[in-house]
Amino acid sequence: MNQTLLIVGSGFAGSVCAREMAEAGYSILLIDKRPHIGGNAFDRYDDAGVLIHPYGPHIFHTNSEKVFAWLSQFTEWRPYEHRVLAQVEENLYPIPINRRTINGLYGLDLDEAGVQHYLERVRVPRDTIQSSEDVVLNSVGSDLCEKFFRGYTRKQWGLDLSELSAGVASRIPTRCNDDDRYFTDTFQAMPREGYTAMFERMLDHPNIHVQVGTDYAQIKNAKEFVHTIYTGPIDAFFHYRYGKLPYRSLRFEHQHLAQSEHYQEVGTVNYPNDHAYTRITEFKHLTGQVHTGTSIVREYPQDEGDPYYPVPRPENEALYQKYKSLAEQERNVSFVGRLAQYRYYNMDQVVAAALKSARTLLEEIQRG
Ligand code: FAD
Ligand code: UDP
Numbered sequence: 001m002n003q004t005l006l007i008v009g010s011g012f013a014g015s016v017c018a019r020e021m022a023e024a025g026y027s028i029l030l031i032d033k034r035p036h037i038g039g040n041a042f043d044r045y046d047d048a049g050v051l052i053h054p055y056g057p058h059i060f061h062t063n064s065e066k067v068f069a070w071l072s073q074f075t076e077w078r079p080y081e082h083r084v085l086a087q088v089e090e091n092l093y094p095i096p097i098n099r100r101t102i103n104g105l106y107g108l109d110l111d112e113a114g115v116q117h118y119l120e121r122v123r124v125p126r127d128t129i130q131s132s133e134d135v136v137l138n139s140v141g142s143d144l145c146e147k148f149f150r151g152y153t154r155k156q157w158g159l160d161l162s163e164l165s166a167g168v169a170s171r172i173p174t175r176c177n178d179d180d181r182y183f184t185d186t187f188q189a190m191p192r193e194g195y196t197a198m199f200e201r202m203l204d205h206p207n208i209h210v211q212v213g214t215d216y217a218q219i220k221n222a223k224e225f226v227h228t229i230y231t232g233p234i235d236a237f238f239h240y241r242y243g244k245l246p247y248r249s250l251r252f253e254h255q256h257l258a259q260s261e262h263y264q265e266v267g268t269v270n271y272p273n274d275h276a277y278t279r280i281t282e283f284k285h286l287t288g289q290v291h292t293g294t295s296i297v298r299e300y301p302q303d304e305g306d307p308y309y310p311v312p313r314p315e316n317e318a319l320y321q322k323y324k325s326l327a328e329q330e331r332n333v334s335f336v337g338r339l340a341q342y343r344y345y346n347m348d349q350v351v352a353a354a355l356k357s358a359r360t361l362l363e364e365i366q367r368g
Helices: 012-023 065-071 099-106 112-122 132-157 195-203 283-287 314-329 347-367
Strands: 004-008 027-032 077-079 084-088 091-095 187-191 208-212 227-230 247-257 268-270 279-282 294-302 333-335
Touching (some): 012 027, 012 195, 065 187, 065 347, 084 132, 099 112, 132 294, 227 347, 279 283, 283 294, 333 347
Parallel strands (some): 004 027, 004 227, 027 208, 084 268
Antiparallel strands (some): 077 187, 084 091, 247 294, 268 279
16 A cells, blocks of 8 residues: 555645645655646746746735745745726726725715715615625616626626626625725735745655646556545546536736836726726736836636636536535545635635645544
């Protein structure tokens, strides 16, 4: 019997588990089918020397002191508060909607209480909040819904707001004050030397052997490992026995602009109603890098391609529950992460889920 633990996927889920289990004395074989570690959080320098996120912009934020402290073993941080503007009818307004959005859009001069009153008047109250449409209409009403949410959501998911669970639109708050930060978490910062450097340190342990460019399907002796931690799509693990779980994909169009030091005034500009892309992100805002040129990415949502987003809606959750029942019968496999747990997790939530999984696994092993 092989005393090594197999971990499939080197994103946050797989890498955090690898480090925890290595610290506990296990030897680890960590594989990823991609040619690099870090999963979707992987970053690298482009040909012009700008640090970019090939799989779309990744901004770290968390309210969990535990998660922040755990990651801080492997990186220093650069404080960064993300700001986003949305283009509506040729003008740019803060999103999440705040006082400046309302005043700018409607030519008003409301104070905080005035904005609260305004929203009270335009909101379409819903008795029960089930869909993302309920969330948006209930908080900001029809006009703001059409201007900022319905088109963006249709592009991003290929679905109407009414077809998505409440959790999707609930990610975006509504504010009556001037706070224009995208997130309000206690800890908001970027790994000072980037995500990949942080992952390299996390995996730099004598018990961890990393093998990229290796698909789980190539591991012929998987059953001989003492345990497997699987962080890929759960439906793929079970060979799509109950059919495919929908995951939304993206095409990333990266561009370097050698002649401009900056492309836009904030990290991200959203395009709810214009263009085929949802948003443009300029990396230098996120990383603080100083460079004479700048690099941007446009995100084009699509159905086919790498699985990036689980699609939160009731029928998909029901299908996931069927796969989860199969997963629970796999005594020697743990399923962790955004794809394996089919959860719209942010990075910090994946770290927390991975720490929990590793702890549970160690307890189970100790109990025999
Ligand atoms: P992943 O990072 O997807 O890692 C899974 C790994 O498993 C992949 O590397 C994959 O190649 C590998 N794998 C899959 N199947 C196999 C197989 N059969 N064999 C071998 N390897 C396999 N979160 C934030 O907190 N802030 C953000 O700003 C943010 N922005 C995002 C932007 C985009 C465009 C996307 C798509 C996600 C964003 N996220 C963000 C979410 C973040 O990417 C995830 O929470 C996190 O990276 C998930 O980690 P994971 O390990 O679960 O999955
Ligand atoms: N959303 C929107 N308009 C926006 C921003 C977000 O309609 O300008 C909706 C959309 O459905 C999106 C969801 O809110 O998918 C969550 O947005 P977030 O920025 O958190 O998405 P992510 O960064 O995960 O792609």
